[in-house]
Amino acid sequence: DAGITQSPRHKVTETGTPVTLRCHQTENHRYMYWYRQDPGHGLRLIHYSYGVKDTDKGEVSDGYSVSRSKTEDFLLTLESATSSQTSVYFCAISEETSEQYFGPGTRLTVT
C-alpha cells in the first residue's frame, strides 16, 4: 500500500456532534482528496487539496469542511454530524492527473 493512513478506522457518533477524520501520507504527494462511498453511488468527491492551505469543494461538500496545514495531513470535519453522513470515507493522494492511491477507509456511523 502507498503510505496513506486514515484515523480512526471506525467511529460511531451521535447526531449533532462534530467529527474529524484524519488522513496522513508519507509520499509527499501534492494532491489529497476526501471521498465518501455509499451503495449505488460509487465514490463521490467531498473536498480536495492541491497544496498546503489550498483546498476546493467537490460534488458533495455541504456539511463538510477540510484543512491542510501540512503536506502530509488532510483533515475532514463534519461540523454537526447527521444520519445522512453515515458512510465509508476514503482519502486519496496523487500527483496531478496521475493515478490516485487510496487509504483503507473510515467507517462512520451517525446514530
Place this chain on the structure above:
Amino acid sequence: SQQGEEDPQALSIQEGENATMNCSYKTSINNLQWYRQNSGRGLVHLILIRSNEREKHSGRLRVTLDTSKKSSSLLITASRAADTASYFCATVSNDYKLSFGAGTTVTVRA
C-alpha cells in the same frame, strides 16, 4: 453528478472465462482510469489510459478508449477467483478531479 457509468452493474462468470465491462462518460477528459475494490478495502489503481491513446494492456487486463463515443471497456482475460471484486472507471478532467461511476461487481465462480 457522476461522469462515468459502468455497464453491467453485476457480472458472474466461470473461472477461466473473460470478463468485459464498459464505461460511458459525458464530457471531455484528460485520462480515464480503472480501479478495483475488494470487499471492505480501499480502491487499487489498475490502469490509466490517456485521451490520445486507444488501447492499453497490463498483464491480463486490456483497456480500450473511444473518445468519439465517450466510452471505455475493461477486459479481464482468463479470470481467476481472486478477480472477484468491484471495478470502477474514473474520468479525470483537466482540474485533476476524478469522477467515479457506480461500479461493476464481478463474481468469478470456481
